[in-house]
Amino acid sequence: MSSRIVFRMLGGRSMAEFTKVALDAMGGDNAPVEIVKGAVDAVNKRKDIRVALVGKEEIIKKELQQYTYDKEQIEIVNADEVIETAEPPVNAIRKKKNSSIVVAMGMVKRGEADAFVSAGSSGAVLVGGQVLIGRIKGVERPPLAPLLPTKKGFSLLIDCGANVDARPSHLVQFAKMGSIYMEHVMGIKNPKVAIVNIGAEEEKGNALVKETFPLLKECKDINFTGSIEARNIPYGDADVIVCEAFAGNIILKLFEGVGGVLMEKIKEGLMQDLRTKIGALLIKPALKKTMKGFDASEYGGAPLLGLNGLVVKTHGSSKAKEVCNSIIQCVTFKEQRINEKIKECIQKEEE
Amino acid sequence: MSSRIVFRMLGGRSMAEFTKVALDAMGGDNAPVEIVKGAVDAVNKRKDIRVALVGKEEIIKKELQQYTYDKEQIEIVNADEVIETAEPPVNAIRKKKNSSIVVAMGMVKRGEADAFVSAGSSGAVLVGGQVLIGRIKGVERPPLAPLLPTKKGFSLLIDCGANVDARPSHLVQFAKMGSIYMEHVMGIKNPKVAIVNIGAEEEKGNALVKETFPLLKECKDINFTGSIEARNIPYGDADVIVCEAFAGNIILKLFEGVGGVLMEKIKEGLMQDLRTKIGALLIKPALKKTMKGFDASEYGGAPLLGLNGLVVKTHGSSKAKEVCNSIIQCVTFKEQRINEKIKECIQKEEE
Known part of the structure; x- marks a missing residue:
């Protein structure tokens, strides 16, 4: 049909x-x-x-x-x-x-x-x-690109797919596709593109990152801002977070895991005695509203680009x-x- | 002298x-x-x-x-x-x-x-x-091994050092050294050792993990329990978390980043109005106590083994x-x- x-x-x-x-x-x-x-x-x-x-x-x-x-x-x-x-x-x-x-x-x-x-x-x-x-x-390879909640809003994490051991040319294509998606679907003008690295300096990184960095720097289609350390991802320092799938998978799942455990710890603290239970009642609606901005389901699913x-x-x-x-x-x-x-x-x- | x-x-x-x-x-x-x-x-x-x-x-x-x-x-x-x-x-x-x-x-x-x-x-x-x-x-390579706070206590993340692109033999040594440290310095009997992976099944992973997995399985000196997904790390599902330094750096720093942003979001929610401010006063001491268990500085620094x-x-x-x-x-x-x-x-x- x-x-x-x-x-x-x-x-x-x-x-x-x-x-x-x-x-x-x-x-x-x-x-x-x-x-x-x-x-x-x-x-x-x-x-x-x-x-x-x-x-x-x-x-x-x-x-x-x-x-x-x-x-x-x-x-x-x-x-x-x-x-x-x-x-x-x-x-x-x-x-x-x-x-x-x-x-x-x-x-x-x-x-x-x-x-x-x-x-x-x-x-x-x-x-x-x-x-x-x-x-x-x-x-060359279609990346899976979920949105991560950040302090400022959300960032696109690309790639979290099943194809690990990517080549530099793959990462450059991820950067371009992610940039197009963030600009035209999510409405972020001239999105900042960064590559996940273990330090801010250009000479840092593993072999893949070191090879990819200069290619991204040369790339005219994207607004490449350099390396991003994992610590800064949740702060929303870049709009498009480029990495190969193994690292992407770690980032995505650790985000969920740390968030989950922290929320459990907080609930535990709130249920401790009568005093904290009353406090919990007072803060609950406001807290729920603030935490909503940190809920990935607000943004829908991850495209396979x-x-x-x-x-x-x-x-x-x-x-x-x-x-x-x-x-x-x-x-x-x-x-x-x-x-x-x-x-x-x-x-x-x-x- | x-x-x-x-x-x-x-x-x-x-x-x-x-x-x-x-x-x-x-x-x-x-x-x-x-x-x-x-x-x-x-x-x-x-x-x-x-x-x-x-x-x-x-x-x-x-x-x-x-x-x-x-x-x-x-x-x-x-x-x-x-x-x-x-x-x-x-x-x-x-x-x-x-x-x-x-x-x-x-x-x-x-x-x-x-x-x-x-x-x-x-x-x-x-x-x-x-x-x-x-x-x-x-x-072959000295790993830097910080302790991560988890729901159950803490886990050793090995390696977070500066030497990326590790070989399988390095990871096997990390597993052994980490196991000795957790058992004899931190007092965890027969510590569970797991390798960071993107799925629980043995056939999953990147080239490094696929090569390392059978070596760890054969290793008689450690209590190897298989793969661990990043989501489960904060829950404390393993005592010794083995990975190469690039992945380890991402895990360590994202832990700090996600925790930091979540705490900021919560504080923001608590400071919203008079009602939440009163609630915050009531829960503060209990919350502080619960969160203390999630503070890495309680355990001291990271050994370079x-x-x-x-x-x-x-x-x-x-x-x-x-x-x-x-x-x-x-x-x-x-x-x-x-x-x-x-x-x-x-x-x-x-x-």
């Missing part, structure tokens, strides 16, 4: 007028309940969104019954199989042809959907993106809010023609 | 009865005030400690005047030069022969002191340790408490014959 046929079925509006998202209804810890709710929230917020809920039709239909929404905006696409988080991704993608991930990615590949959003197996989403949807010509279509990976523990925000994020991505901009920028360098 | 002469000067007690620490009186943001205070606190707590305050004699003498302590326990060793944090370390060590760091390390080298403690330039301490004091025979003598690097911002704790840490290190244990363990593998 081509996108042209889809748009006719949806009432004759042209594709340009709406963004179509294929949503993995079976992926993540809270599927299908929170995923379906997120889809409904998104279409109820925005008339320019269409969602295809991909997964077991009967289950999705039953979930959907409780909601009120414009029937034109949500369709169900049946997919009988589910890829589990623990499955080896390459095998799963190859064998489970009728899984929600493979079926939904097929829709993006054929142009029947603009984007794919999933809270399911990270491995399968990363492998599927490359194998089923494919890279933009010239892109450089593919022929958009793939967004949300947390495995995503609730409706993150799913909804991730769907809405796809609209800006399409409207701002991010992939065309990436294509131009990457292919220019090859000439 | 040999240690034999020193012990005679100190009243005829044998070296085995006390631990002598050469302390860099000029290093760190709070030198010499907090360093001198830390030395006095240490000798007033423990009769089995001798401290040589190394630095500008006149300044140290003036600082010392305000304190009461056993004059036998503290001596001043003059060193006119100071190595600044920004100086290129190799050059500084070579040229500033009369700096506090070079003079104090000379004392360890010649056996006039058991240990060297400094809050000064990390680079100079790391370079000086290798060049001036030298490695234990068979140790595998040298012919002990070198301990404390934070640049160290106050008297951390200096004092670092000095006391040296006693256990000596008493437990850590270097002999490292020597045995490393040299056994070579046979």
Whole structure:
């Protein structure tokens, strides 16, 4: 079914007028309940969104019954199989042809959907993106780029994917793609790009960083500001944080871990006796509001950049809010023609 | 001046009865005030400690005047030069022969002191340790191993030094040395050793981790428990966290950064209005107590392991408490014959 046929079925509006998202209804810890709710929230917020809920039709239909929404905006696409988080991704993608991930990615590949959003197996989403949807010509490696909460707002951490042991040319492309995403999707003018390093000086770093640094310095398409030490990442000193995936994974997960333990420690302190319990009641609403700015789910999922279509990976523990925000994020991505901009920028360098 | 002469000067007690620490009186943001205070606190707590305050004699003498302590326990060793944090370390060590760091390390080298403690330039301490004091025979690379606060207590992060791009054999030695330190200095029986990775499965990781994993699995001297994801480090899931220095530096500094920003965010929330300010007053003492367990300075500095003598690097911002704790840490290190244990363990593998 081509996108042209889809748009006719949806009432004759042209594709340009709406963004179509294929949503993995079976992926993540809270599927299908929170995923379906997120889809409904998104279409109820925005008339320019269409969602295809991909997964077991009967289950999705039953979930959907409780909601009120414009029937034109949500369709169900049946997919009988589910890829589990623990499955080896390459095998799963190859064998489970009728899984929600493979079926939904097929829709993006054929142009029947603009984007794919999933809270399911990270491995399968990363492998599927490359194998089923494919890279933009010239892109060497598609990076996974989550937003990190910072003191000032948020920064894009690029790459946190599954492909470790990157080369300098990969990191330069990450810097360019991340810069385009932050400027045109997140609205940060002339975003500051920095490379993760163990000191501020140019001569510091491991072999990869030392080789990459001068290449980034020469790069005219980005606003490169030099090295960033891990200590300064949470302060928001750069908008685009470039690193290879092993380091990126450490940064992303340690962020969550340290935050989690600190919050537990604080709660422990607050529940100590009557005095602290009263104090806790007084500060709770204000504290909740301040901490909200430090909640990554506010910003939606992490894009897998450089593919022929958009793939967004949300947390495995995503609730409706993150799913909804991730769907809405796809609209800006399409409207701002991010992939065309990436294509131009990457292919220019090859000439 | 040999240690034999020193012990005679100190009243005829044998070296085995006390631990002598050469302390860099000029290093760190709070030198010499907090360093001198830390030395006095240490000798007033423990009769089995001798401290040589190394630095500008006149300044140290003036600082010392305000304190009461056993004059036998503290001596001043003059060193006119100071190595600044920004100086290129190799050059500084070579040229500033009369700096506090070079003079104090000379004392360890010649056996006039058991240990060297400094809050000064990390680079100079790391370079000086290798060049001036030298490695234990068979140790390929001396790792810097700070303690990280965790939910359960603390873990040793090994390596956070300046030598990046490590080889698998280095990481195996780090695991062994870290294990000995945690068991015999920190008192953790049969410490759990894990390697930092991007997933729990054995087949995950970058080239270095994949090569190191089977070597650690085979290693009979340690209690290897497999991979640890960064998210689980703050929860204290392992006692010895093995990684190469680039990753270690990211972990250490991000810990500080995320903690710092979260505490700022919380304070911001608490200072919002009258209601929250009253709440803050009620919870403050309890919160302070709970957060104390998350304060790395409680545990003293980071040892640079595998040298012919002990070198301990404390934070640049160290106050008297951390200096004092670092000095006391040296006693256990000596008493437990850590270097002999490292020597045995490393040299056994070579046979």
